[in-house]
Amino acid sequence: MATDQRAKADTLSLRQRLLSSSCRLFFPEDPVKIVRGQGQYLYDEQGGEYIDCINNVAHVGHCHPLVVQAAHEQNQVLNTNSRYLHDNIVDYAQRLSETLPEKLCVFYFLNSGSEANDLALRLARQYTGHQDVVVLDHAYHGHLSSLIDISPYKFRYLDGQKEWVHVAPLPDTYRGPYREDHPNPAVAYANEVKRVVSNAQEKGRKIAAFFMESLPSVGGQIIPPAGYFSQVAEHIHRAGGVFVADEIQVGFGRVGKHFWAFQLQGEDFVPDIVTMGKSIGNGHPIACVATTQAVSRAFEATGVEYFNTFGGSPVSCAVGLAVLDVLEKEQLQAHATCVGSFLMELLRQQKAKHPIIGDVRGVGLFIGVDLVQDEATRMPATQEADYVITRLKENYILLSADGPGRNILKFKPPMCFSLDNAQLVVTKLDAILTDMEEKVRSCETLRLQPCSVKHPPGSTGPGCRAAAGSRPS
Ligand SMILES: Cc1ncc(COP(=O)(O)O)c(C=O)c1O
Numbered sequence: 307m308a309t310d311q312r313a314k315a316d317t318l319s320l321r322q323r324l325l326s327s328s329c330r331l332f333f334p335e336d337p338v339k340i341v342r343g344q345g346q347y348l349y350d351e352q353g354g355e356y357i358d359c360i361n362n363v364a365h366v367g368h369c370h371p372l373v374v375q376a377a378h379e380q381n382q383v384l385n386t387n388s389r390y391l392h393d394n395i396v397d398y399a400q401r402l403s404e405t406l407p408e409k410l411c412v413f414y415f416l417n418s419g420s421e422a423n424d425l426a427l428r429l430a431r432q433y434t435g436h437q438d439v440v441v442l443d444h445a446y447h448g449h450l451s452s453l454i455d456i457s458p459y460k461f462r463y464l465d466g467q468k469e470w471v472h473v474a475p476l477p478d479t480y481r482g483p484y485r486e487d488h489p490n491p492a493v494a495y496a497n498e499v500k501r502v503v504s505n506a507q508e509k510g511r512k513i514a515a516f517f518m519e520s521l522p523s524v525g526g527q528i529i530p531p532a533g534y535f536s537q538v539a540e541h542i543h544r545a546g547g548v549f550v551a552d553e554i555q556v557g558f559g560r561v562g563k564h565f566w567a568f569q570l571q572g573e574d575f576v577p578d579i580v581t582m583g584k585s586i587g588n589g590h591p592i593a594c595v596a597t598t599q600a601v602s603r604a605f606e607a608t609g610v611e612y613f614n615t616f617g618g619s620p621v622s623c624a625v626g627l628a629v630l631d632v633l634e635k636e637q638l639q640a641h642a643t644c645v646g647s648f649l650m651e652l653l654r655q656q657k658a659k660h661p662i663i664g665d666v667r668g669v670g671l672f673i674g675v676d677l678v679q680d681e682a683t684r685m686p687a688t689q690e691a692d693y694v695i696t697r698l699k700e701n702y703i704l705l706s707a708d709g710p711g712r713n714i715l716k717f718k719p720p721m722c723f724s725l726d727n728a729q730l731v732v733t734k735l736d737a738i739l740t741d742m743e744e745k746v747r748s749c750e751t752l753r754l755q756p757c758s759v760k761h762p763p764g765s766t767g768p769g770c771r772a773a774a775g776s777r778p779s
Contacts (some may be wrong), residue, residue, distance in 0.1 A: 307410050308466055311351055313339065313401070314339045314351055316486065317339055317378070318337060324538070325525050330536070332490040332706070333696065333699055338350055338356070338699070338704075339351045340356075342369075343358075343364065343368025343369050344367070344368055344369055344721050345367040345368060345370075345415060345720065346358050346368070346461055346529065346719055346720045346723045346724070346727060347366060347368070348361075348368065348704065350558075351607045352515075352704060354672065355702060356560035356699075356702045356703065356704050357702065357703050357704065357727050357730065357731060358531060358664050358719055358725075359547070359703060359704055359705045359717050359718075359719045359723070359731060360584055360704055360705055360717075360718055360719065361704075361718075361719065361729075362555055362556075362560065362584055362707050362718040362719075362720075363584045363588070363589055363628060364587060364588060364589055364720045365558055365560075365585030365586075365588050365633075365739055366629055366632040366633060366638060366720065366721055367522045367588075367720045367721070367722040368589075368623060368720065368729065370588060370628075370632055372628050372632050373480055373588045373590075373625055373628045373629060373632065375628075376619055376624045376625055376627065376693070377590060377624060377625070377628075378646075378664075379649045380555055380620050380621045380624035381621055382461050382623075383620075384578050384620050384621055385420070385619050385621040386619065386620065387613075387615055387616070387619060388415065388614070388617065388618035388619065389613075391577050392620050392623075394620045394624050395415065395431075395618045395620070395621035395625065396538075397623070397627060398415075398618075398622055398623040398627050400551065401627060401630050402594065402596065402626075402630075403596075403628075405565045405630075406566070406580065406596055407576045410574050410577070410596040410597060410598060411596075411598070411599065412596070412597050412598065412599060412601075412602040413595070413596055413597040413622070414590065414594065414597075414612065414613050414614075414617070414654070415592070415593070415594055415614065415617040415618030415622065416593040416594065416595065416617040416618075416777050417420055417591045417592065417593055417595050417598070417616050417617055417622075418448075418451045418583060418591055418594075419448055419552075419554035419581065419582075419583025419584060419593055419666060420447075420448030420449050420453055420583075421448075421450070421593055421614070421617075422454075422581040422582060422583055422593040422594060422595050423448045423450075423453050423517070423550075423552060423554075423581050424448065424453060425450050425581075425612075426449050426515070426550045426579045426581050426595055426596050426597075427439070427452055427453075427456070427514075427515065427517075427550075428605070429548075429551060429580075429595070429601050429602070429604075429605050430515035430547070430548045430579065430580060430601075431515075431599060431605075432604050432605045432608060433548060433600070433601045433604040433605070434513075434514045434515070434546050434547055434548060435512075435513075436512035436513055436515055436547060437470050437511075437512065437547055438468065438470045438471070438472060438506060438511045438512055438513050438514055438547075438748075439456050439471055439472070439513075439514060439515050439516070439517060440472045440473075440474055440499060440502055440503060440513060440515070440516045440517070440542065440547070441456045441457070441458065441471065441472070441517050441518070442458075442473070442475070442476050442477075442505075442518050442519075442524070443458050443473050443474070443475055443476050443521060443525070443710075444458055444459050444476055444522070444524060444525040444709070444710045445457055445458055445459060445517070445518065445522065445524065445525060446460065447517055447552055448461040448521075448582075455468050455470075455471055456471055456517055456559065457730030458473055458737055461527075464751050469511075470511065470773065471683045472502045472503070472511070472513075473502070474495075474498050474499045474502045474505045474699075475495065475498050475521075476525045476528055477491065477492075477495035477521055477528065477530040477531060477534050478524075478525070478526065478528050478663045478685065479491050479529075479531055480664070480667065480676060481526075481676075482495070483498075483722065491531040491534075491598075492530075492531040492532060492533035492534040492537060493533070493537055496533075496534055496537030496538045496540075497531070497537075497542060499516065499538045499541050499542070500541040500590050501649075502747065503541055503542070503545045505749050512545075512546060513542060513545040514549035514692065515542075515544060515547050515548050515549070515579075516538060516539075516542040516547055516548075516549050516550065517552060518538075518550070518551065518552065519551075519552045519553075519554070519555060519572075519573075520551050520552065520553055520556050520557070520566065520567035520568040521556045521561070521567045521669070523555045523556060523672070523708065523716065523718070524708055524709075525709065525710070526676070526709025526710060526711075526714040527667060527668060527669050527672065527674025527708070527716050528667075528674075528710060529570075529573070529669060529672065529678075531568070531573070532571060533571070533573045534571065535549070535551075535571040535647060536571065536572065536574060536575045538610065539575065539577075539761070542672060543593060543707055543741035548578035549577045549578050550577065550578065550579040550580075550581065551566075551567075551579070551581070552565055552581050553567060553568065553578035553580055553581060553582050553585060553586075554581055554582060554583035554593075554717065556584070556672055557580075557582050557585065558582070558586060558629070558633065559633055559638060559639035559642060559721065560583045560585070560638070560642060560644040560668075560670050560671055560672050560718070560721065561642070561669045561670040561672055562639055562644075562669065562670030562671070563643060563669070564647055565639065565748040566580065567669075567672075568580070570669065573595050577597070578597065578598060578601055579595060579597045579598075580595070580596045580597070580600060581593070581594070581595055582595075582596070586626060586629065586631065587622065587625050587626060588625065588666060590621075590622060590625040591616070591622075592622045593617075593729050594626075595766040596673065597686040605641075613711075628740065631717065631725050632653070632685055633721070633777075636722070638721040639670075639721075639724070640723060642670040642671040642721055643670055643729055644725075645723055645724065646668065646670040646671045646672075646673065646724055647671065647719065649671075649673060649728040649731075649732070650666060650668055650673060650727055652728060652729065652732040653666040653675055653732060654666050655732075656675075656732060656735065656736055656739070657675075658709050659673075659736070659739075660736075660743065661677070662677050662678065662679075662687055662741075662742075662743070663675055663677060663678075663679060664676045664677065664678030665678075667715070670719070671706060671717065671719055671721060671723060672718055673710075673716070673717040673718075674714045674715065674717070675714065675715040675717075675718050675753075676709075676713065676714050677690050677691045677694070677713045677714070677715065678744070679706075681738045683737050685711075686710075686712070686713035687708075687710070687713050688710025688712050689715050690742065691712060691713040691714070691715060692707065692712070692715070692757045693706040693742065693756065694707075694715065694735070694738055694739070695707055695715070696744070697738045697742075698731075698734060698735065698738065698743075701738075703731050703734055705717070706728050707732075711723060718769055739765050
């Protein structure tokens with residue numbers, strides 16, 4: 307197979323000629339050409355095997371044979387739109403409903419996370435009759451115009467904040483205003499949302515929705531304090547708005563203990579709208595919005611049809627069903643708990659050894675390693691994170707950094723990521739950090755710089771235009 311392929315340099319130059327440079331590559335100085343994927347592994351054109359620690363889209367593993375087979379079999383029989391009766395779409399809606407609280411019982415099928423959040427926005431506005439949205443700082447909710455507007459992660463580098471958008475602080479108990487030593491960070495952060503809502507109302511604005519990722523990922527692998535969601539929901543409901551939980555990166559059992567990440571906040575909390583994407587189709591473009599009868603009825607009352615050409619097709623639904631089957635058969639949720647706890651434990655040992663690791667946080671296979679310049683100030687170690695990631699890639703481990711300071715190493719691997727993978731990745735990380743510390747010690751001037759450490763262009767620090775808002779994945 308490899309002989310039929312273009313040389314890597316040719317692929318790169320064709321890509322540079324034909325594709326917009328806005329569509330960025332990982333490791334732009336030395337991009338990786340990937341030709342095959344299997345389970346938690348990706349293979350380059352030379353047969354090099356990489357451990358994939360970041361692809362939460364290949365949820366049950368790259369090219370899982372049962373998912374591939376389901377798509378292939380359904381493709382051979384029928385693939386059409388959802389205006390005809392078909393069992394797959396109803397079977398799939400039924401299976402998804404079994405994973406959710408009873409109240410979330412109406413489903414819309416779409417093709418991407420962005421489409422799901424855009425529909426959530428329309429539903430919220432139609433149901434409430436209001437226009438405005440409260441979002442968390444540094445959030446990303448998709449690439450459509452409507453979603454760039456509610457994504458501080460992007461709009462801060464574009465046209466800025468629209469008058470109908472209101473930004474509340476991230477409930478980050480490591481670096482935010484209320485930290486681990488605060489007696490009740492959940493209430494304190496929820497009160498920030500209340501304050502943002504009140505300020506908006508004083509200007510005559512009316513809140514349609516509060517959007518948040520159930521675990522803010524682009525914001526830096528944040529684990530919101532328990533109780534935050536229900537407190538926020540109270541404030542938002544009182545303002546006449548709805549709570550939208552974006553589960554696009556974090557749903558489908560990734561957190562281990564629960565199928566949905568919002569469930570980490572307790573049984574009593576139920577969002578009004580849940581949006582799903584990425585992992586839902588293991589790479590096939592599927593997305594979904596689940597909501598209540600009340601919200602859906604308000605949308606239906608317009609009399610306007612909701613039609614989505616590809617959304618909910620027999621093939622998409624066959625794939626979605628296969629993903630759920632694999633999750634169950636291979637007990638991947640329990641696996642995420644087991645491997646995630648092991649990985650967290652190994653990473654905590656690294657924190658004890660390397661002062662650059664300021665915090666290790668996570669749940670299941672959603673883990674962040676927060677690199678800091680100084681334990682006391684918790685200043686993001688942006689360049690160091692970039693260096694670590696580049697070195698890991700040289701060691702055939704794919705990891706990325708995110709967060710406002712692009713200093714949080716984020717683990718969100720396919721759910722089949724193993725104990726051995728965890729051990730190997732942490733061993734390599736340990737070696738890289740040890741070596742880096744050596745270099746820094748022997749370097750009299752600025753930390754890593756002249757000591758033969760490569761930095762890709764644009765990695766100049768937190769908030770820099772080139773580095774920020776690049777690519778959530
Ligand atoms: C939290 C979150 N919401 C929404 C989206 C948009 O999903 P998509 O790229 O499938 O449109 C993303 C994509 O990165 C995301 O991370």
